[in-house]
Amino acid sequence: MLLASIGGMGSTDDVVLGDALQVLQRVFGYPEFRGDQADIVEHVIAGGDALVLMPTGGGKSLCYQVPALVRPGTGVVISPLIALMQDQVDALRALGVRAGFLNSSLSYDERRMVEAEFVHGELDLLYLAPERLTSEATLRLLDQGEIALFAIDEAHCVSQWGHDFRPDYLSLTQLHERWPKVPRIALTATATEATREEILTRLDLSDGRQFVSSFDRPNIQYRIVPKKEPKKQLLDLLRTEHPGDAGIVYCLSRASVEKIAEFLVANGIQALPYHAGLDAQTRQRNQARFLREDGLVMVATIAFGMGIDKPDVRFVAHLDLPKSVEGYYQETGRAGRDGLPSTAWLAYGLSDVVQQRKMIESSEGDLAFRRRAQAHLDAMLALCETITCRRTMLLDYFGESGVPCNNCDTCLTPPESWDGTVAAQKLLSTVWRLRNERGQKFGAGQAIDILLGRKTAKVIQFDHDQLSTFGIGDDLNESEWRGVVRQLLAQGHLAVEGEYSTLVLTETSTEVLSRKRQVLMRKDPTPPRATTRAAAPTAKARQTVDLPEEAAPLFEALRDWRAQQAREQGVPAYVIFHDATLKSIAATRPTTLTALGALSGVGQAKLAKYGDQILEAVATATPPDGVTTEPVPAPSPKPKPKPTSKGGAAWGSGTADDEWPEPEEPDEPMDW
Ligand code: ADP
Numbered sequence: 001m002l003l004a005s006i007g008g009m010g011s012t013d014d015v016v017l018g019d020a021l022q023v024l025q026r027v028f029g030y031p032e033f034r035g036d037q038a039d040i041v042e043h044v045i046a047g048g049d050a051l052v053l054m055p056t057g058g059g060k061s062l063c064y065q066v067p068a069l070v071r072p073g074t075g076v077v078i079s080p081l082i083a084l085m086q087d088q089v090d091a092l093r094a095l096g097v098r099a100g101f102l103n104s105s106l107s108y109d110e111r112r113m114v115e116a117e118f119v120h121g122e123l124d125l126l127y128l129a130p131e132r133l134t135s136e137a138t139l140r141l142l143d144q145g146e147i148a149l150f151a152i153d154e155a156h157c158v159s160q161w162g163h164d165f166r167p168d169y170l171s172l173t174q175l176h177e178r179w180p181k182v183p184r185i186a187l188t189a190t191a192t193e194a195t196r197e198e199i200l201t202r203l204d205l206s207d208g209r210q211f212v213s214s215f216d217r218p219n220i221q222y223r224i225v226p227k228k229e230p231k232k233q234l235l236d237l238l239r240t241e242h243p244g245d246a247g248i249v250y251c252l253s254r255a256s257v258e259k260i261a262e263f264l265v266a267n268g269i270q271a272l273p274y275h276a277g278l279d280a281q282t283r284q285r286n287q288a289r290f291l292r293e294d295g296l297v298m299v300a301t302i303a304f305g306m307g308i309d310k311p312d313v314r315f316v317a318h319l320d321l322p323k324s325v326e327g328y329y330q331e332t333g334r335a336g337r338d339g340l341p342s343t344a345w346l347a348y349g350l351s352d353v354v355q356q357r358k359m360i361e362s363s364e365g366d367l368a369f370r371r372r373a374q375a376h377l378d379a380m381l382a383l384c385e386t387i388t389c390r391r392t393m394l395l396d397y398f399g400e401s402g403v404p405c406n407n408c409d410t411c412l413t414p415p416e417s418w419d420g421t422v423a424a425q426k427l428l429s430t431v432w433r434l435r436n437e438r439g440q441k442f443g444a445g446q447a448i449d450i451l452l453g454r455k456t457a458k459v460i461q462f463d464h465d466q467l468s469t470f471g472i473g474d475d476l477n478e479s480e481w482r483g484v485v486r487q488l489l490a491q492g493h494l495a496v497e498g499e500y501s502t503l504v505l506t507e508t509s510t511e512v513l514s515r516k517r518q519v520l521m522r523k524d525p526t527p528p529r530a531t532t533r534a535a536a537p538t539a540k541a542r543q544t545v546d547l548p549e550e551a552a553p554l555f556e557a558l559r560d561w562r563a564q565q566a567r568e569q570g571v572p573a574y575v576i577f578h579d580a581t582l583k584s585i586a587a588t589r590p591t592t593l594t595a596l597g598a599l600s601g602v603g604q605a606k607l608a609k610y611g612d613q614i615l616e617a618v619a620t621a622t623p624p625d626g627v628t629t630e631p632v633p634a635p636s637p638k639p640k641p642k643p644t645s646k647g648g649a650a651w652g653s654g655t656a657d658d659e660w661p662e663p664e665e666p667d668e669p670m671d672w
């Protein structure tokens with residue numbers, strides 16, 4: 001039987017990479033290892049300890065799953081992602097791997113069964129919540145079975161300075177003390193040097209080998225657009241480039257999550273909210289639906305995400321500025337784990353800078369905390385305002401060098417830069433006059449009205465038409481002036497203060513005013529919508545990139561078949577087959593089991609289980625030349641977004657740049 005034949009093949013004495021490759025091909029259906037996988041697998045099979053740093057989607061799981069199948073005994077996986085263990089185990093079982101988990105969600109009987117399986121050597125992989133290891137009972141249980149390896153997933157949770165710190169991870173040093181001969185492999189996608197050092201020390205892994213992969217995610221297209229009418233821009237993105245696709249929309253606050261989810265639903269897009277303020281049951285239900293169903297959009301705060309290994313998230317959109325480049329990279333990294341083209345899109349505007357600066361200013365953290373937060377924000381702002389390749393800048397942030405990628409907005413439509421020194425001086429001197437000469441507190445709106453020479457009621461009331469800078473800025477329009485304010489804030493030559501976000505000068509403002517410093521600015525592309533489109537292939541263009549047009553109907557039919565299977569079995573659709581696999585089936589139209597089995601993602605267990613059904617679906621689908629040989633099962637049409645009239649009530653007013661919203665309470669990460 002297949003199940004029995006997979007576990008415990010080979011022995012530590014005659015380990016060759018051949019065994020591993022065989023497992024990769026037979027069980028997982030992948031023709032070859034990717035990147036460092038082969039080296040890592042070989043090292044761990046031979047009994048070595050390892051620290052693996054790989055970006056999300058890099059393929060970390062196989063690094064311990066394959067050795068666990070090759071080495072005798074059970075691979076014990078420590079993971080903080082309790083809510084996702086069931087899915088991880090389901091996915092392995094679908095491959096014919098004998099997997100189980102132990103966490104607080106199990107009943108007494110269920111737990112006893114898994115324990116018995118482990119003791120009797122009937123498990124290839126056992127997932128454990130870290131807190132289990134603090135109980136002597138679990139340690140004694142582990143003594144009773146044979147352990148192939150320990151995999152410590154999300155290893156950055158051991159870092160006391162990180163956001164994801166889990167005190168229970170500190171107890172993991174005992175693994176080495178208690179089972180010195182069992183290899184340990186720690187894995188994480190969090191890359192900073194400091195975290196890496198901390199993992200090595202705390203897990204006592206300094207003698208192990210480190211495998212550091214490139215953090216580049218070439219299939220993700222990075223785009224940062226000026227925020228004008230964010231809701232409308234988002235809807236535009238979803239309709240023109242990602243109709244029917246699964247994706248995540250990140251918002252800062254719980255309130256905006258609710259608002260945006262409602263807005264999308266009102267516009268015919270299947271969207272669900274997720275934030276820490278929802279009750280656990282609703283969160284769990286929405287997460288499960290997102291993972292299981294095709295084409296759902298999750299509108300979420302950063303509470304959503306860690307460990308979400310849904311491979312076919314086609315876009316990650318940010319409607320608010322992330323607090324750091326690390327956060328941004330981690331969140332956008334949830335797109336395109338399957339390697340297919342995906343979009344990371346961020347709408348960013350003046351209000352974001354103001355809001356974030358204010359949030360830091362009013363935070364309760366000490367000075368050191370605020371400095372750190374400020375430095376993180378500055379790096380994020382620099383990324384937003386750059387006129388060079390975004391990817392190069394991202395990789396540089398993580399200590400990697402790169403060349404212009406041709407798959408980010410600045411590469412695809414290079415923005416112009418301009419010497420904004422004079423404009424900056426006009427604005428800064430207006431602020432100086434208001435603040436220092438007259439002792440008045442005003443925000444950006446008033447400063448811009450003054451520069452544009454507008455005799456508004458407020459300008460008249462305060463005699464601002466008497467200022468020497470009144471009307472000297474009519475060479476730029478309002479939106480360009482907003483860009484100037486935003487970039488001065490981003491570059492730190494201007495600051496905001498107090499409840500009403502009044503503008504104040506900074507230490508470097510005087511350098512700009514006295515011409516000691518040049519200010520280069522990015523020219524915001526106008527009109528933004530046209531640029532957005534031009535910057536990225538349209539939905540159709542994308543389709544032809546990774547799927548020939550004539551294969552689309554078969555792909556849709558296969559997706560429908562998969563959705564039905566997933567529903568019947570109560571597992572996520574990707575557990576049946578990944579999109580990438582369905583696409584290669586649709587493109588190559590295999591007619592034999594051998595041909596089908598040769599495709600990436602079709603292992604032995606799935607071939608045996610679904611092979612005939614797939615071949616039948618291929619045979620009965622309309623051939624590419626359009627000649628129908630047999631009656632075609634009508635694929636159920638995907639729900640099309642309802643057309644809505646432009647500018648309809650559903651747009652709402654949005655957080656347009658001209659509003660400076662009060663800082664909303666940002667949500668906290670919360671993943672377990
Ligand atoms: P990570 O845990 O690093 O985020 P995963 O282990 O979830 O990444 O892998 C990401 C995706 O890449 C998964 O869909 C996985 O099946 C696929 N994958 C991993 N290794 C390979 C490989 N050698 N060949 C093809 N696909 C792979």
Ligand code: ZN
Pocket residue numbers: 388389390391392404405406407408409410411412
């Ligand atoms: Zn680029």
